[in-house]
Amino acid sequence: xxxxxxxxxxxxxxxxxxxxxxxxxxxxxxxxxxxxxxxxxxxxxxxxxxxxxxxxxxxxxxxxxxxxxxxxxxxxxxxxxxxxxxxxxxxxxxxxxxxxxxxxxxxxxxxxxxxxxxxxxxxxxxxxxxxxxxxxxxxxxxxxxxxxxxxxxxxxxxxxxxxxxxxxxxxxxxxxxxxxxxxxxxxxxxxxxxxxxxxxxxxxxxxxxxxxxxxxxxxxxxxxxxxxxxxxxxxxxxxxxxxxxxxxxxxxxxxxxxxxxxxxxxxxxxxxxxxxxxxxxxxxxxxxxxxxxxxxxxxxxxxxxxxxxxxxxxxxxxxxxxxxxxxxxxxxxxxxxxxxxxxxxxxxxxxxxxxxxxxxxxxxxxxxxxxxxxxxxxxxxxxxxxxxxxxxxxxxxxxxxxxxxxxx
Numbered sequence: 001x002x003x004x005x006x007x008x009x010x011x012x013x014x015x016x017x018x019x020x021x022x023x024x025x026x027x028x029x030x031x032x033x034x035x036x037x038x039x040x041x042x043x044x045x046x047x048x049x050x051x052x053x054x055x056x057x058x059x060x061x062x063x064x065x066x067x068x069x070x071x072x073x074x075x076x077x078x079x080x081x082x083x084x085x086x087x088x089x090x091x092x093x094x095x096x097x098x099x100x101x102x103x104x105x106x107x108x109x110x111x112x113x114x115x116x117x118x119x120x121x122x123x124x125x126x127x128x129x130x131x132x133x134x135x136x137x138x139x140x141x142x143x144x145x146x147x148x149x150x151x152x153x154x155x156x157x158x159x160x161x162x163x164x165x166x167x168x169x170x171x172x173x174x175x176x177x178x179x180x181x182x183x184x185x186x187x188x189x190x191x192x193x194x195x196x197x198x199x200x201x202x203x204x205x206x207x208x209x210x211x212x213x214x215x216x217x218x219x220x221x222x223x224x225x226x227x228x229x230x231x232x233x234x235x236x237x238x239x240x241x242x243x244x245x246x247x248x249x250x251x252x253x254x255x256x257x258x259x260x261x262x263x264x265x266x267x268x269x270x271x272x273x274x275x276x277x278x279x280x281x282x283x284x285x286x287x288x289x290x291x292x293x294x295x296x297x298x299x300x301x302x303x304x305x306x307x308x309x310x311x312x313x314x315x316x317x318x319x320x321x322x323x324x325x326x327x328x329x330x331x332x333x334x335x336x337x338x339x340x341x342x343x344x345x346x347x348x349x350x351x352x353x354x355x356x357x358x359x360x361x362x363x364x365x366x367x368x369x370x371x372x373x374x375x376x377x378x379x380x381x382x383x384x385x386x387x388x389x390x391x392x393x394x395x396x397x398x399x400x401x402x403x404x405x406x407x408x
Contacts, residue, residue: 004252004280007268008043011276016261017055019277023062023102023225023327025266027081030277031055036069038083041266043279047083057098062327064104066121070095076109078123087123097140101147102185106164108150110138116152118166127166132156140181142190145225149187149204153178159192161206170206182223182230189227189244193218199232201246209381210246220262222269226330228289231269233262239269241285245381250285254278267326282326289333290321296340310339 010030018031027046030037035050036058054072061067066086069077072094078086097110105121114132119125131138136156143150149169150162155177161169176196183190191201199221200211220233229241229249239262240251260273269280293314300307313336320329384401 004254006255006278007281009276009278010037010039010043010045013274014272014276015274016272016277018058019261019263019270019272020058020060020067021263021265021268021270022060023265025268025326027060028263028270028277028279029058029060029067030272031058031069036067036079036083038067038081039277043277049079049083051085052077056094056096059098059100059107061100061102061104063102064121066100066104068098068100068107068109070098070109072096072112076107076119076123078107078121089119089123089125096137097152099141099143099150101143102145103147106143106147108141108143108152110141110152110154112137114138114154114156116141116150116160116162118150118164126164129162129166129168131160132158139177139179140192142181142183144183144187145185149183151181151183151190151192153181153192157194159206161190161204172206174200180221182221184223184227185225189223191221191223191230193221193232199230201230201242201244203382207382207385209244209385212242212246222262222264224264224330225327226334228330228334229285231262231264233271239271239280241282249288250282252280254280265327267324267329286321286326286329289330290318293317293333293337293340296337300340300343305343307340307343310336310343313339 014032016030016032020029026041028039033054035048036052036055037048038046040046052069055069056072057070059068065081067079074091074094075088076095077088080086093111093113095109096112100107107119109117114130114136115128116131116138117125117128132154136154138152138154141150141152148164152160157174157176158171159174159178160171163169174194176194178192178194180193188204193199197217198211198213200208202208214234216235218232218234222231227244229243232240234240237254237256241249243249254271256271256273258273263270267282267286269282271278297307297310297314313332317329317332317336320332
């Protein structure tokens with residue numbers, strides 16, 4: 001694995017306990033036992049709030065400029081980007097995990113006594129549920145950008161998906177403690193890391209598309225808002241990126257001797273330990289996405305298909321990339337890929353019946369086509385997961401078929 005140099009670093013003996021990066025990558029919030037540090041896009045401190053102690057988790061809202069902070073002193077705080085307190089709420093248990101929506105109007109928290117709570121932007125508690133016995137904490141929560149969905153994982157080896165009204169959509173046993181969770185901006189994809197060294201990638205209905213068991217216990221996970229990739233802190237200084245289909249697409253080895261916390265945003269992965277905070281750029285991988293999309297459009301064009309919309313969107317994504325606007329880049333490059341794929345479907349000479357027949361033949365033979373782009377591979381993984389769920393494939397057959405697909 002290639003060694004990487006940090007694009008910037010904040011070298012102070014701070015022992016960070018939590019990290020959060022705005023989606024545009026312009027600001028990083030660093031939680032410590034002794035307060036909250038707010039860094040700009042170059043890693044320079046803008047302010048240090050020392051009034052908030054024993055920070056367990058922090059979450060920054062990009063659009064509203066609000067910062068939610070959970071403390072083991074049984075307090076939930078909301079600050080603005082100037083470090084000023086907007087409000088705080090004293091609770092009856094320690095706040096272990098916190099996540100704020102993009103507009104800052106909803107804040108989800110998990111406590112050490114198994115409670116999941118949702119607050120509005122003014123600090124009013126909207127609802128509270130008890131997920132497990134009081135001996136088991138809620139280790140991780142993550143809320144979608146619009147606040148519509150909340151994923152939570154517990155020490156009690158359970159994963160939950162709630163909507164903003166407090167209704168549980170589903171819950172599932174995971175077999176081991178859930179250490180970390182992540183969810184895409186629209187809630188279509190979610191992931192969770194468990195204490196048995198396993199990461200699982202799911203769709204909204206809880207169906208597992210793929211999972212990976214690592215040689216050693218991963219420390220952190222984070223998902224891009226578009227779910228184009230998941231960052232996994234696999235060891236003390238190794239970070240790898242996996243795409244939607246579970247294929248490792250990029251990775252790097254950091255200069256840290258021991259990783260403490262991790263977060264991603266704005267085309268960067270930020271790592272922290274007692275020696276400071278270090279920022280690593282994902283630009284080499286994002287450039288690959290741009291090149292891959294361009295090839296897909298060229299291929300469709302060579303087939304005399306209408307790719308005008310895909311090309312226009314690709315041009316916008318290319319400008320986003322040149323301007324280092326990585327959030328908009330990920331959104332637009334995904335749209336461009338979808339438009340290119342849709343052009344092939346719309347212009348296909350196959351009738352719907354012929355396409356259904358082709359799918360049925362594939363299911364009966366349990367074989368997989370040899371040519372597969374990322375989008376096609378994702379569709380096939382969904383299909384395989386469905387076949388396993390329906391009993392068409394046994395667990396052993398599913399694992400074998402998935403392994404063959406990922407080796408293509």
